[in-house]
Amino acid sequence: MMKMSLKKSSMKGCDMTDIVRTRVYAVVRGMELVDGDFMNAEHVIDGRATSVERYVRKAKRLYPRFLPREVRVMSQKVRMSESEFFAQGHFDKPVEWNPDEHTKKNDTPELEKSDGE
Numbered sequence: 001m002m003k004m005s006l007k008k009s010s011m012k013g014c015d016m017t018d019i020v021r022t023r024v025y026a027v028v029r030g031m032e033l034v035d036g037d038f039m040n041a042e043h044v045i046d047g048r049a050t051s052v053e054r055y056v057r058k059a060k061r062l063y064p065r066f067l068p069r070e071v072r073v074m075s076q077k078v079r080m081s082e083s084e085f086f087a088q089g090h091f092d093k094p095v096e097w098n099p100d101e102h103t104k105k106n107d108t109p110e111l112e113k114s115d116g117e
Helices: 052-062 082-088
Strands: 003-008 017-034 037-046 066-081
Touching: 017 052, 017 082, 037 052, 037 066, 052 066, 066 082
Parallel strands: none
Antiparallel strands: 003 017, 017 037, 017 066
16 A cells, blocks of 8 residues: 655755555565575565565465575655646546545444343
């Protein structure tokens, strides 16, 4: 997932806002079984994970013949001026969005209170 935020541009004389996105990915190096022989291999796992072990599990799931040995998590910021973003961006049709559906909710049902009767 990418994080998006608006920040004031640090360029002198420019009072436009920049759109900043942060891309997080992992470079996983190890050995891969190819035609009965182990060979050095490197795979890129895109997206954020909560721990290095999660990147290892994802690499094993995506590449079953791969044995991960080293994981390097990388972060890369991308900046673009707001005018360039709107000029170059391709936007889908707007869809109504309900923020209540996307908040964490406790799935435990509430206990019914008895009146003592």
